[in-house]
Amino acid sequence: MTSYLLKRVLGAIVVMWAVATLVFFMLRAVPGDPLQAMLFDIGDPHAADVLRHKYGLDRPVYVQYALWMWNVAHGDLGASIYGSRVPVTQIIAEAFPRTMALALFAFVIAMAIAVPAGIVSAVRKNTPLDHGFTFLAFLGLSMPDFWLGIVLIIVFAVKLHWLPAIGFAPLSQGFGPWVEHLILPATAIGTAFSAILARMIRSSMLEVMKADFITVARSKGLVETRVVLKHAFRNALIPVITVVGIAFALLMAGAVVVENVFAIKGLGRVLIQGILNRDYPVVQGAILVVSAIFVFMNLVVDVLYTFIDPRIRLR
Amino acid sequence: MGKDPNDTDAAKRRTLEREIEEAKEFDPEDPLFGLTVEELSGPRLSRRAVLRLMAAAGALSALRFAPGLGDVAYAQGTAGGHLKAGWAGTGEIQTLDPAQINQVLEFQIASNVLSGLTHINPKLVAEGDLAETWTVTPDGLHYTFKLRQGVTFHNGDPFTADDVLYTFNRSKNPDLSIQSSVLAGVDNVVKVDDHTVRFDLKAPQASFLVKVLERSSGRAMAIVNKRAIEEMGASAYGLMPVGTGPFKVTAHQLGQGVELEKFADYYDPSRPKLDKVTITPIVEPEPLAAAIEAGDIQIIGGNPPAAELIDRFVANPDLVVSQIPGPGFQSLWLNPWKDPMRVPDFDKPFSELVKEKGFMVRLAIAKAFDRADLIKRALFGRGVPAFGSINPAMGYFYDDAIDGTSEQRFDVAAAQKLLADAGFPGGKGFPTMKLTITPAGRREGQIIADILKRNLGITVELDAKDFPVLIEEFDANNYDMLRVGSGGDYDPDDGLVDWMLTTSKFNGPKRDKATEAFGYFSDKEVDSLTAQERVEPDLAKRKALVQQANKITSDKVASAFLYHPLDILVYRKEIVYPAESRIPGLVDLDRVSFA
Numbered sequence: 039m040t041s042y043l044l045k046r047v048l049g050a051i052v053v054m055w056a057v058a059t060l061v062f063f064m065l066r067a068v069p070g071d072p073l074q075a076m077l078f079d080i081g082d083p084h085a086a087d088v089l090r091h092k093y094g095l096d097r098p099v100y101v102q103y104a105l106w107m108w109n110v111a112h113g114d115l116g117a118s119i120y121g122s123r124v125p126v127t128q129i130i131a132e133a134f135p136r137t138m139a140l141a142l143f144a145f146v147i148a149m150a151i152a153v154p155a156g157i158v159s160a161v162r163k164n165t166p167l168d169h170g171f172t173f174l175a176f177l178g179l180s181m182p183d184f185w186l187g188i189v190l191i192i193v194f195a196v197k198l199h200w201l202p203a204i205g206f207a208p209l210s211q212g213f214g215p216w217v218e219h220l221i222l223p224a225t226a227i228g229t230a231f232s233a234i235l236a237r238m239i240r241s242s243m244l245e246v247m248k249a250d251f252i253t254v255a256r257s258k259g260l261v262e263t264r265v266v267l268k269h270a271f272r273n274a275l276i277p278v279i280t281v282v283g284i285a286f287a288l289l290m291a292g293a294v295v296v297e298n299v300f301a302i303k304g305l306g307r308v309l310i311q312g313i314l315n316r317d318y319p320v321v322q323g324a325i326l327v328v329s330a331i332f333v334f335m336n337l338v339v340d341v342l343y344t345f346i347d348p349r350i351r352l353r
Numbered sequence: 354m355g356k357d358p359n360d361t362d363a364a365k366r367r368t369l370e371r372e373i374e375e376a377k378e379f380d381p382e383d384p385l386f387g388l389t390v391e392e393l394s395g396p397r398l399s400r401r402a403v404l405r406l407m408a409a410a411g412a413l414s415a416l417r418f419a420p421g422l423g424d425v426a427y428a429q430g431t432a433g434g435h436l437k438a439g440w441a442g443t444g445e446i447q448t449l450d451p452a453q454i455n456q457v458l459e460f461q462i463a464s465n466v467l468s469g470l471t472h473i474n475p476k477l478v479a480e481g482d483l484a485e486t487w488t489v490t491p492d493g494l495h496y497t498f499k500l501r502q503g504v505t506f507h508n509g510d511p512f513t514a515d516d517v518l519y520t521f522n523r524s525k526n527p528d529l530s531i532q533s534s535v536l537a538g539v540d541n542v543v544k545v546d547d548h549t550v551r552f553d554l555k556a557p558q559a560s561f562l563v564k565v566l567e568r569s570s571g572r573a574m575a576i577v578n579k580r581a582i583e584e585m586g587a588s589a590y591g592l593m594p595v596g597t598g599p600f601k602v603t604a605h606q607l608g609q610g611v612e613l614e615k616f617a618d619y620y621d622p623s624r625p626k627l628d629k630v631t632i633t634p635i636v637e638p639e640p641l642a643a644a645i646e647a648g649d650i651q652i653i654g655g656n657p658p659a660a661e662l663i664d665r666f667v668a669n670p671d672l673v674v675s676q677i678p679g680p681g682f683q684s685l686w687l688n689p690w691k692d693p694m695r696v697p698d699f700d701k702p703f704s705e706l707v708k709e710k711g712f713m714v715r716l717a718i719a720k721a722f723d724r725a726d727l728i729k730r731a732l733f734g735r736g737v738p739a740f741g742s743i744n745p746a747m748g749y750f751y752d753d754a755i756d757g758t759s760e761q762r763f764d765v766a767a768a769q770k771l772l773a774d775a776g777f778p779g780g781k782g783f784p785t786m787k788l789t790i791t792p793a794g795r796r797e798g799q800i801i802a803d804i805l806k807r808n809l810g811i812t813v814e815l816d817a818k819d820f821p822v823l824i825e826e827f828d829a830n831n832y833d834m835l836r837v838g839s840g841g842d843y844d845p846d847d848g849l850v851d852w853m854l855t856t857s858k859f860n861g862p863k864r865d866k867a868t869e870a871f872g873y874f875s876d877k878e879v880d881s882l883t884a885q886e887r888v889e890p891d892l893a894k895r896k897a898l899v900q901q902a903n904k905i906t907s908d909k910v911a912s913a914f915l916y917h918p919l920d921i922l923v924y925r926k927e928i929v930y931p932a933e934s935r936i937p938g939l940v941d942l943d944r945v946s947f948a
Contacts, residue, residue: 069825070821070822070825071824071825072821074824074825074828074863075820075821075825078824084527085527085531085534088527088528092528121448121450121459122448122449122453122587122588122592123587123588123591124588124591124592125588128607129607129608132606132608133608188639188640191640191643191647192643195643195644195647195649196643196647199647202649203640203644204640204643204644204649204650205609205633205649206609298444298636298637298640299637299639301439301634301644302609303444303606303607303608303609307444311444311445311608314821316819
């Protein structure tokens with residue numbers, strides 16, 4: 039197991055380096071000069087050149103790359119080109135907890151809906167209950183998360199005044215405000231996520247319920263609840279875990295639309311705003327973190343397999 | 354029986370007009386603009402002196418729309434309270450360091466945290482802020498300021514002349530500040546004693562007190578704290594600057610918001626009234642609207658709210674919508690180096706130019722726009738038709754008649770005839786044009802494309818580009834048609850010098866100069882008229898020169914001018930923000946209170 043983990047970590051570093059390198063050169067190949075755009079209204083023709091020289095952006099690209107890699111190896115991701123040149127590590131360190139909180143909350147909501155819905159749908163296959171859950175799942179999948187977010191704001195913030203419309207409260211402000219600010223955005227994200235998961239759990243459960251060991255379990259006289267939850271559900275989780283892992287990683291980096299709707303600056307928004315501004319250091323740093331999240335989640339999924347199915351061994 | 358308010362307004366307007374006319378009467382050779390040394394000295398300029406200085410600076414026009422020349426109503430609500438503000442159209446407040454600020458939405462906040470030597474009051478009078486009094490020499494070259502004593506920074510440091518010198522040296526260094534060009538007219542700053550400084554100017558500058566020293570528009574001289582910058586570093590200082598202003602920054606998480614708290618030791622104990630202000634950047638229009646409707650935010654600052662929301666806000670009895678003309682123009686730029694709009698030489702009389710096919714096409718496009726219809730559809734009626742870069746907020750210089758005299762005035766039959774004469778009857782054979790827009794401008798782009806299709810039979814495809822790419826293509830002349838415009842234009846030079854000269858900073862600076870003699874427009878007469886108006890001290894003459902140059906740029910289609918936007922402020926009814934306190938572009942929170 040240890041050597042497996044070591045191999046995976048080394049592999050992860052190679053993947054992250056490859057992604058970071060690709061992004062570094064692609065960014066510079068994309069048209070759009072950040073300094074020209076930033077100083078468009080200033081009107082000082084030399085200001086952009088002064089800053090370009092100061093930030094080293096007038097050096098050959100390979101020199102910029104070598105310097106960046108050297109700095110990254112020393113834990114320095116650089117600083118934003120815009121405004122007061124805030125360090126990228128600070129920007130990411132501030133955004134990461136927000137994204138993590140949002141993703142976790144959405145995940146909890148999604149699982150709370152998807153697991154019972156998926157199991158009941160599978161066990162009560164082709165009954166009105168199954169059709170009802172299927173309909174709700176398609177509804178959840180069909181609603182764009184930003185639209186659902188806006189509807190939730192209008193209903194729960196504007197009309198009912200139950201929850202705040204926008205913003206994020208860190209835990210340091212108390213658990214209550216933290217949860218209050220997360221409920222609506224997490225529901226907006228978690229709904230579509232739960233629909234996917236419910237469908238996955240249903241189909242996986244249906245496969246497993248046909249297996250011989252389920253018949254054996256029933257013939258042993260086990261109660262149906264135990265057959266379903268202990269034997270069927272646990273075995274149905276293997277493909278679900280794979281999807282959950284990837285979906286959670288996507289959630290970490292891709293909740294940008296909902297982040298915009300609820301004015302939460304998470305990792306996704308850092309990345310998108312960096313790309314729109316051509317803020318090279320921010321994009322490079324954020325991509326590095328996002329790729330690390332994907333690699334880590336894949337690793338977590340692989341390790342989880344061994345706990346769910348002891349027959350799987352990692353080498 | 355009460356007095357008819359209309360009579361009062363008319364009387365005030367007559368008085369104002371008389372004062373403005375009087376303000377323009379001075380000897381242009383006089384370095385003090387007809388004022389005495391006493392009149393030019395502080396702590397507070399007289400109304401007459403301010404009007405005269407503004408006349409000399411060409412800024413009198415702004416008075417037409419500026420509040421404060423009638424009765425001034427300061428915030429009258431109760432003290433205390435926590436104001437929650439939404440800053441529209443932005444994902445983050447990138448910096449509050451005056452040396453790095455390049456957006457209005459940033460200096461709107463910084464102006465509440467940092468002080469200048471002067472600040473405009475609601476009457477647009479440059480009052481002493483950190484300067485208590487000042488004198489000026491008869492040649493108008495030396496301003497000596499007595500600084501306010503007993504003022505402290507938010508970190509407890511005393512404010513002295515050294516802080517003025519430190520700020521000046523930092524701001525004029527292009528490595529440390531992007532505002533160095535603002536100080537180009539200042540030769541030197543001398544510390545006379547701990548609480549006295551002298552500014553030596555290279556030449557008399559009527560707008561000096563406002564344009565250079567004022568804390569928001571002049572941001573180069575918004576006073577910063579040396580110790581805080583050295584201890585915090587420039588990056589951290591940019592997020593949480595330490596100043597002497599009415600509010601101090603207590604928290605700033607990039608993208609999540611800024612928190613301000615009342616500075617208890619502010620030199621004016623009567624201000625601010627609010628205890629705390631939270632500013633949240635909100636990118637999307639719908640959540641912004643929901644937030645103010647739900648009461649999660651109580652005022653909208655930053656970029657103007659999306660036009661489609663304004664009717665909704667107006668209809669909401671809980672909200673106040675304040676609308677005044679904005680200082681800017683928006684244009685459709687037509688590349689003169691691309692067929693069939695090609696005009697490589699504008700230096701001809703209009704009568705000759707109009708015989709050229711490329712020019713006929715340009716004029717046909719410009720004439721095909723019913724600006725009122727465009728404004729109604731794209732801006733929900735909130736804009737003023739544009740026929741030049743000189744905007745209505747410039748009042749005195751604005752040509753009220755240009756909508757009737759410009760060759761660009763709407764005439765669809767004439768536009769169709771021009772296009773037919775150019776060889777494209779009904780748009781037949783006209784190549785498909787690409788219109789470069791930002792993603793946010795897609796809706797307006799579709800309306801422009803629809804108008805050109807409907808009125809001229811021209812097909813326009815939208816080409817959405819991120820702002821940095823759009824600017825790069827504009828600068829390099831790499832477009833067919835492109836939508837971009839200007840804001841913050843208070844002086845004719847902001848329109849003519851910045852945009853309409855052959856050497857203007859936006860006029861294709863990155864183009865291939867070997868094959869393209871200019872970017873989008875070049876006319877020797879406009880260059881000459883603009884060179885004259887820049888130095889013309891006689892207001893009436895300057896106005897004539899400005900309007901003449903503006904008319905040529907309009908007639909010769911430097912661009913298809915579309916509209917001048919409005920400046921719109923929205924807040925909830927429980928907020929007291931007297932309309933008379935409002936200066937276009939600024940959100941002075943020390944004048945805001947709860948009802």
